Amino acid sequence: MIRAIALDDEPPALRILSHFCQQVSFIDLSNTFTRTDEALRHLNQFQTDLLFLDINMPSISGIDFYREISPTSASSQPPMVIFTTAYAEHAVDGFTLNAVDYLLKPFTFERFLQAANKAADFYRWQQRDDSSSNSYLYVRADYTLHKLALADILLIEGLDDYLKIHLDPNSPNGPHPIVTRMTMKAMQERLANSNFVRVHRSYIVPLNRIEAVRHKTLFIADREVPIGASYESDFIHRFGK
Template identity: 75%
Template sequence: MIRAIALDDEPPALRVLTHFCQQVDFIDLQKTFTRTDEALQHLTQFPTDLLFLDINMPSMSGVAFYREITERSAQPVMVIFTTAYAEYAVEGFTLNAVDYLLKPFTFERFLQATSKAADFYRWQQQSDKPIDTSLYVRADYTLHKIMLADILLIEGLDDYVKIHLRSDTPTGTPRPVVARMTMKTILERLPALDFIRVHRSYIVPLNRIEAVRNKTLFIGNREIPIGASYEADVLSRFRL
């Protein structure tokens, strides 16, 4: 059973969530809150697996609230963002949200989002391994350790992939790692919740996407096209 709470400054929205949670047998909505301070106190005192979180709140945005609790916790709480404003979708997914519910949402859409949370929860419970934070890739006769957090994007070049990396130094971006590997192979080695294939030639980390416009993703100063055969999957992540 997934232990959940909901935070929204609008009581009617909380009543909808309460009603929907009562119709599924794997969510235990333990409490609802209209104030961020009360929700934060509950999270520090009681184990919680899932947070239904409104983004547009008067005292503190849901994004800022989730960042704060994530910094305090070694094991981040799963979050499903709820809001009436579609423009917040990309910002929500940069925080690795399980899903994003655009108000007013149907029970079917709610069930789809919570089923994703249940799948991820089961994976967490069954896995004895820590979540991978790095990837080993052989290139130029060398085995490279690549931190997942450093990946800006992955570009496919026939039977090779070019892994573009960020840099923490002012001297510039490091040279990309070019490895003999297919896009399908490297995608299978990446965490599905964090990376998505958006084009025949591109895989990107969700938390690197800064904006989506006209079938184009913006990552830093780069524009990445969304391929026609990948469009439905990409848009389903953002519910645009």
């Protein structure tokens, strides 16, 4: 069951979302909010998988609100988001934030169901526990769920609230990097049982891709990656095994 909330300053819009959610079996819309502070308080206290978020609100736009959501004690990463808006031009902003989808008001139940199914598909990937998942990393970028072989990853670079995943140019997903909205902490948790190690506040690397180490610098496929002082001890311990 996907745990969801909705934030919209217009109560009629929230009633429509509540009605639509009641018609699907896989979304539990646990609460609705007209104020951003109340929604944020809920996100900080309760695990939330999906956020239906209006873009046009008086105090802060939904775009800015979602940008400011950071991992909290209730979740290691921001929830999935489906934006709702009366203005089609806002779709571009949703695209850059890796939204699951955006619903252009007024939307039909059929259009809502399409967006909800997208969220369900991604949620299933997040919750997968099959043994083959240990060989792959699933990330969402550009409205697409990407399946990346861990063996194809050269390094992961942190850019504020985004990660740039550099891939082997010969991989099926290469040669261009995949950019996804995720924190370094969340990525570390996903890679906890793999051969990846964080060597810097901005870099996670696979141990088997390291070609040389010299003067606190790693060399991976013609790239130079610095080793941060606070990560040096753990790296030496892992690399020396």
